[in-house]
Amino acid sequence: xxxxxxxxxxxxxxxxxxxxxxxxxxxxxxxxxxxxxxxxxxxxxxxxxxxxxxxxxxxxxxxxxxxxxxxxxxxxxxxxxxxxxxxxxxxxxxxxxxxxxxxxxxxxxxxxxxxxxxxxxxxxxxxxxxxxxxxxxxxxxxxxxxxxxxxxxxxxxxxxxxxxxxxxxxxxxxxxxxxxxxxxxxxxxxxxxxxxxxxxxxxxxxxxxxxxxxxxxxxxxxxxxxxxxxxxxxxxxxxxxxxxxxxxxxxxxxxxxxxxxxxxxxxxxxxxxxxxxxxxxxxxxxxxxxxxxxxxxxxxxxxxxxxxxxxxxxxxxxxxxxxxxxxxxxxxxxxxxxxxxxxxxxxxxxxxxxxxxxxxxxxxxxxxxxxxxxxxxxxxxxxxxxxxxxxxxxxxxxxxxxxxxxxxxxxxxxxxxxxxxxxxxxxxxxxxxxxxxx
Amino acid sequence: xxxxxxxxxxxxxxxxxxxxxxxxxxxxxxxxxxxxxxxxxxxxxxxxxxxxxxxxxxxxxxxxxxxxxxxxxxxxxxxxxxxxxxxxxxxxxxxxxxxxxxxxxxxxxxxxxxxxxxxxxxxxxxxxxxxxxxxxxxxxxxxxxxxxxxxxxxxxxxxxxxxxxxxxxxxxxxxxxxxxxxxxxxxxxxxxxxxxxxxxxxxxxxxxxxxxxxxxxxxxxxxxxxxxxxxxxxxxxx
Numbered sequence: 001x002x003x004x005x006x007x008x009x010x011x012x013x014x015x016x017x018x019x020x021x022x023x024x025x026x027x028x029x030x031x032x033x034x035x036x037x038x039x040x041x042x043x044x045x046x047x048x049x050x051x052x053x054x055x056x057x058x059x060x061x062x063x064x065x066x067x068x069x070x071x072x073x074x075x076x077x078x079x080x081x082x083x084x085x086x087x088x089x090x091x092x093x094x095x096x097x098x099x100x101x102x103x104x105x106x107x108x109x110x111x112x113x114x115x116x117x118x119x120x121x122x123x124x125x126x127x128x129x130x131x132x133x134x135x136x137x138x139x140x141x142x143x144x145x146x147x148x149x150x151x152x153x154x155x156x157x158x159x160x161x162x163x164x165x166x167x168x169x170x171x172x173x174x175x176x177x178x179x180x181x182x183x184x185x186x187x188x189x190x191x192x193x194x195x196x197x198x199x200x201x202x203x204x205x206x207x208x209x210x211x212x213x214x215x216x217x218x219x220x221x222x223x224x225x226x227x228x229x230x231x232x233x234x235x236x237x238x239x240x241x242x243x244x245x246x247x248x249x250x251x252x253x254x255x256x257x258x259x260x261x262x263x264x265x266x267x268x269x270x271x272x273x274x275x276x277x278x279x280x281x282x283x284x285x286x287x288x289x290x291x292x293x294x295x296x297x298x299x300x301x302x303x304x305x306x307x308x309x310x311x312x313x314x315x316x317x318x319x320x321x322x323x324x325x326x327x328x329x330x331x332x333x334x335x336x337x338x339x340x341x342x343x344x345x346x347x348x349x350x351x352x353x354x355x356x357x358x359x360x361x362x363x364x365x366x367x368x369x370x371x372x373x374x375x376x377x378x379x380x381x382x383x384x385x386x387x388x389x390x391x392x393x394x395x396x397x398x399x400x401x402x403x404x405x406x407x408x409x410x411x412x413x414x415x416x417x418x419x420x421x422x423x424x425x426x427x428x429x430x431x432x433x434x435x436x437x438x
Numbered sequence: 439x440x441x442x443x444x445x446x447x448x449x450x451x452x453x454x455x456x457x458x459x460x461x462x463x464x465x466x467x468x469x470x471x472x473x474x475x476x477x478x479x480x481x482x483x484x485x486x487x488x489x490x491x492x493x494x495x496x497x498x499x500x501x502x503x504x505x506x507x508x509x510x511x512x513x514x515x516x517x518x519x520x521x522x523x524x525x526x527x528x529x530x531x532x533x534x535x536x537x538x539x540x541x542x543x544x545x546x547x548x549x550x551x552x553x554x555x556x557x558x559x560x561x562x563x564x565x566x567x568x569x570x571x572x573x574x575x576x577x578x579x580x581x582x583x584x585x586x587x588x589x590x591x592x593x594x595x596x597x598x599x600x601x602x603x604x605x606x607x608x609x610x611x612x613x614x615x616x617x618x619x620x621x622x623x624x625x626x627x628x629x630x631x632x633x634x635x636x637x638x639x640x641x642x643x644x645x646x647x648x649x650x651x652x653x654x655x656x657x658x659x660x661x662x663x664x665x666x667x668x669x670x671x672x673x674x675x676x
Contacts, residue, residue, distance in 0.1 A: 239525055243547035244457030250465050250550040269547040289635065292664045293620050298631050305630070321664055324620055328631035426664075 004169045008161035015157025016150060023146035030142055034135040035114065039103040042116035042130035046101055050118050050126045062123075072124030082115070082129040090115055094125050105132065112136050171199045178206055187214035228283060235276045242269045274390040281397030288323040288401050292426055295320045295327075296350065299357065302328055303348050306335040310346035310359075318352045320424045326398045327418075330406070333395040334359040334416045342414050355420040365410035392416075447561055448472040449493040452482030452508065453523065454500050465550040471557065479503025483511055491518065492564070493557060496540075498524040498531045506531070506538045513539030517599045519560035523548070536640040541601040542627060543634075559628040563600035575610045578658060578672040580649055582610050591649060601626065602645050609659060609669035618666040642667055 049068040056062060062077075064070050069078035069086070076083065090104040094117040105114040112135075117127040174191055181189040190210060193203030242265075249265040252258035280286055295318045303310050338346055342361025349358045392408070395416070399406040403421035408414070451466070451473050453459040463473040474489045476482040479500045486494060494512055496505035503511075509520050522535040522543040532543055541560055544553050573585045579592040589596045589606065598606065604626045608617065623633040626641075646653040660670050 236525065239546050240455050240458065244455060244461060246547050247458055247461035247465060247550050251461055251468070266549070272547070290664070291619055291635065291666070293618050298620070301631060324631055325633070325635065332632075 002169070003172070004162065004165040007165035007168070008158050011161030011164070012154055012158035015160075016154040019150040019153035023150050027139070027143060027146055031139055034132075034139065035105050035107070038105065038114040038130045038132055038135065039116070042103050042114045042128055043101045045128040045130065046116040046118050046126055049128055050120055053123060053126050054120055067128055069127045069129075070124055071127070078127075079129070082127050085109055085111070085113060085129060086115055086117075086127055090117055090127075091125070094119050094127070107132060107136070168199060171203070175199075175202055175206055178203075178210070182210050182213065187217060228279065232276070232279055235272055235279070238272050242272055245269075271390075274394060277394050278390055278397065281394065281401065286397075286401045288326055288403065290321050291324065292319055292321045293324045294318070295322075295357075298324055298328060299331065299348060299350055302331045303335065306332055307339050307346055307348075309344055310335070310338075310348045312348050312350075314348075314350040315352040318350065319426045320355070320420065321426050322402055322420060322424045326402055330395045330398045330402070330418055331357065331359075333391040334418070337391050337395075337416070338363075338414065355422070355424055356417050357420075358415060358417040360411075360413060360415045362413040365412075365414045366408055367410065370408055370410060446470060446472040447493065447557075448474065448489060448491045449495055449557065450474045450476065450482060450486045450489060450491045451495045452476045452479065452485075452500060452505065453497045454478060455497075458497075462550060462553070466554060466557075469550075469554050471554070479505070479508045482508050486512055493518055493561060494520045495553075495557065496520065496522055498522050498535055506535050509535060509540050510538040513599075517597055519564065519600055521556060521560060532634070533636060533640070536636065537643075539599070539644070541599060541641075542637065560600070563604040563626070577610060577613065577669060580658065582606060589649075596648050598645075598648060601641060602648065605641050605645055606649070609667070613669050613671055616662040616665045616668040622666065638666070 045067070049065040052063055052065045053068075053070055062070065062072070064078045067079050067082070069076065069082035071091075085106060087104050087106050090102055093102050098119040098121045101116060101118040103114055103116040106112065112132040114130045114132055115127060116130070117125055119125045171193070178189055178191050187210065190207050191203040192207065193200040245265045246269050249258075249262045252261055296314050296316075299314060300312060303312060335348075338359050338361040342363035345362055347358070347360040349360070350356075351358070392406075395418075396406045399418050403423060404419050407417045407419060409417075447470075449466070449471055451459070451463060453462065453475070454477055456477075459475050459477065463475045466473050474485045474491060476485045479502050482494075482496065482500075483503070494509070496508055498505040500508070505522055505524075509522065512518070512520060519541045520539060522532075522540045523546055524531050524535065524543050525546050535543060541563075542556060544556055573583065575582045575584070581590045583589070584607065587603070589598055589603065605622065608622060608625050619635040619638045620631060620633075622638045623629045623635060627633060627637060629637075642659060643653075646656045646659055650656045650658055657672055658669055659667055662668055
């Protein structure tokens, strides 16, 4: 049950109890007032009647006043209505205690009334009846009014409850929304609550938390940014001496020592270029060009250059719209990886329908490397012997810049599949020259 | 090239780092070039004026007058091939350099052997290609004389760099056919798929500036969206 419903229900019940209780008290007080008044009236009437009865007419004849009922030793006379409703115990109490006036309400009867009676010694008992019907009608009207009041108060209470609860719940919901926005990474989100109640306190606490969180994340970001730019600066600064080293080593004779220095200088230069490329890819600063070219021409040219042993399985022709340079980079790295770590036979398969390029070898596969392939720097750090070990990280990063993805798996050897995005498909056929000369 | 003391191609090489300058100069000297080395832009400009080289090799990042400014200064007076040495992570430098008139660029760190190959490729574009095709081709007001290595527009000779000339010849040989950037990169510059297609775009712009009536609304070298460029023969009634 939501907070809103619970609060509304609670306020409605309290309203009902309070209004009902007050109504009940008012009603009971009203009833007893009216009964007492009726008793007083009845007592007055019975005294009047008794004094008339006591007078007696000359000749000893007894007068029975209108509306009264007189019981003597010789029998009973008078108002039949009084006689019919007279409560038995009133009759007894009057008979046993001469000289006193008794009253007795009988409100449950069909025609409610208050009876009064007294005993005149040596004459008999006199009874009267004071009708309570009019009172009963008024009380009934009062009862209806009070029930309506109680019901109204309950409904009002419920509405009030919904209103209050909605306001509370809305404020709490804003806190929830803030927490969600923070979780989604919007560190600028704040509540700026008004008021001084607990919910406002909660809001202030959330704002403080967001502030602290934002500051921490900004610090981490700054640190990461500093480290990135530091690494980039270092790599950049390394370029000049490395260029000098490569150029100078090229002057060495091809003695065993000379070859060693040349190779190491070249490897170092290559490693630095790859590191810089990984950094650029990691910074997300790379954007792909979109131009049309013949994918098969590219694949067969690159395969001929890097892995001529590979068996090509390709369709007739396939023009795509992508970034040829980046695609070439991905393919070169996949082919180099297969050549270095895999075993023949090699296969390069182009699927024109799925827009995929798959490089498959028959070596030991990626193995353990696959488990950590999702982590970009795991990819970078894992060297499968030879090369810089950055090749697959670069291939993966460039695939993503192309809008595609690189899928690595083991299936009787290492299988690397570059899936191009559907946007690379060229729908309209354009007239182009036949393949290049080289 | 009036006063040639040697038959080797002479180039001006401007580079501020002494090790790169010396080692690269030595390598190129051993591999069939005559190298005039200079350490900054001003010295480079002076060396270029005095030595009348067939090619300029300029580092982009130079103290004082930088490689791009030097390239612009040379291009204002001469059509010799200009190759820039640049850091790959400065793509703005590359575009600025190409727009200043450079024919190609080589990124640092470079293999001296690769650099030498790129220089030779740039020099080959200078040599007239006599491959048995029609010597003189007419496209609109444009006349391309392959044997005389002369391009005229309405009889007026145009000053094209060797790269621009090679690019134009490629278009003339394929009138009406869309050539994609990879093809042009391969045929004009000798690059494979790893070449920078911006070379093509910047050179097409420069070529248009020289051969088109209105370079902003080109009639001869037209863009084929998503593919590349093609040379269109203007219809007679235009």
